[in-house]
Amino acid sequence: MTSIKTAAQPGKPRLTTSAMIASIAAEGQRTKAAPFGHALVELARSRADVIGMTADLGKYTDLHIFAKEFPERYYQMGMAEQLLFGAASGLAAEGFTPFATTYAVFASRRAYDFIHQTIAEEDRNVKIVCALPGLTSGYGPSHQATEDLALLRAMPNMTVIDPCDAHEIAQVVPAIAAYKGPVYMRLLRGQVPVVLDEYGYRFDVGKAKMIRDGKDVLIISSGLMTMRALEAAQVLAGDRVDAAVLHVPTIKPLDNETILSEAAKPGRLVVVAENHTIVGGLGEAIAGLLMRSGVHPAFRQIALPDEFLDAGALPTLHDRYGISTTEVARQIKQWL
Template identity: 75%
Template sequence: MKRSKYERPAWLSHPRSGERLTTSAMIASLAGPDQRTKPAPFGHALAKLAEERPEIVGLTADLGKYTDLHIFQKAHPDRYYQMGMAEQLLFGAAAGMAREGFLPFATTYAVFAARRAYDFIAMAIAEEMLDVKIACALPGLTTGYGPSHQATEDLAIFRGLPNMTIIDPCDALDIEQAVPAMAAHKGPVYMRLLRGQVPLLLDEYDYRFEIGKAKVLRGGSDVLIISSGIMTMRALEAAKALEVDRIDVSVLHVPTIKPLDEATILAEVGKGGRHVIVAENHTRIGGLGEAVATALLRHGVTPASFRQAALPDEFLDAGALPTLHDRYGLSTERLSGQIRAAI
């Protein structure tokens, strides 16, 4: 039977309740209904830092509003550059500004930086070790608009690029603290950016962001989840949910993918007896999971078991984010299921 134009397709239904979702669910906030959030943490942090650092400039490829750089534009309109839909021009201009002593923060979507402008970033910025800071929205599966907008392989692409530091923040606090750290760091930095109403949770864990440092957020004797980005939020949610099953879960947050804090990872895995799950909002190819596995193999550290909670090696469907996160294993329920299976 032909579907009415007013009927929601199946991929716009909630995976658990069957509730009909609007198309806005394709770009919905990652926060739960009762979760605390902060608006535009990147934009506000950069605007504040720029008050003390006159060399900071902001550039974007027609995506100021959608990378929260419009906050910076409002505060510092004479230091904001709209480069149009031209990422190669964006990063070429950022490189030129860095050579002239400016500190450019360039924003776009992660797919456009990783796929469309990679050679410009490699040759104009990374090879020259320039102080260009790249902040890119819609990393991994944080949009339902299909493969054209889902940067599921950006970590694999940029991990192979010499001189590039890579940050995958978990929440608003992570982003707020990462911005000044990026500015203070010598050389290019790529940060996966959460925008809009961003969840806030790390302030409950006495957390402080440092480039190149992983942080134990909670201890646990049965399972160790090593996670980055939004999957640290999911890991903490899963750990709490599994308390009723008397499964004790430790969470190690790894906000810096490169350089990887191998010392902390090896120390935590080396405590022995725990099942290890690496959770990431990225394809299982070339991201945090493979980086951790390589480090463990290189140093001869063997956990009780090792699993990856990651996106499959395929182009993903379009649809509502709750549906897609459940389908591809990024939801709290699916991660909890992997932990139970490991036990």
């Protein structure tokens, strides 16, 4: 694991090791604790078929909240991710709706074949909910699931969702429970920022939503990068750049109609921003859609590089790899 220095820069505090696992929330930003765990508890009160499962990571996927409320519906499978997903498939076949949690690296890499064969091919109603997506851990490639969207969106029958904040996570949980079929959901856990409530946002499976409009640049984003895009839009406004932000929480299936309609509007640079490698994620999915549909705007991507990333403090890494608010705004100004 390659490490990087976290020495203080002029005007900035020295970052400690705890910053490797710190919340992605900025100082003073509104947050909500464990939105997934609380939403699952609320759902389970009205649905006896909902169960929670994990592979030794209940505390670190916020599923411990569900375990405390519904211990008889909580399954701790130990450090055995293949067993977790095989058992979840079997329970789904018996009419249950399992929410199976682990880290995104373990689902997308260690247990890929079990998800592919026992859940996706059988079209089982399993909800796979995975923490530490993309660059949300400072512990290096062993913990950074920078390729998960590329892997899971390539899997037939799999719906792929990347929520932005606590407000959206609370809406995604009941929505995917009502949606029949396998779902892979990226999870922000712990103290999760609250952003989208200010915009009257409502999540719908398969739908992209315009969060703010603008005439100079269209930022198409998912997950925490929608939060970064909204913050960058405010920075750009100070330079008289009018930025629109189109939030695409459902990576598969894409909302082709909305994306094409917005990307086709003349005079705007189109920038796709994602917390994922530049290979095979939202950016390439949208680029392919635009090319196949004959829509050809000026197009750029903000994404993680195609390489194994360093370990270190998250704020440092987000700056280094171009997904911090400052770096998003800087890149867009440079392209304009």
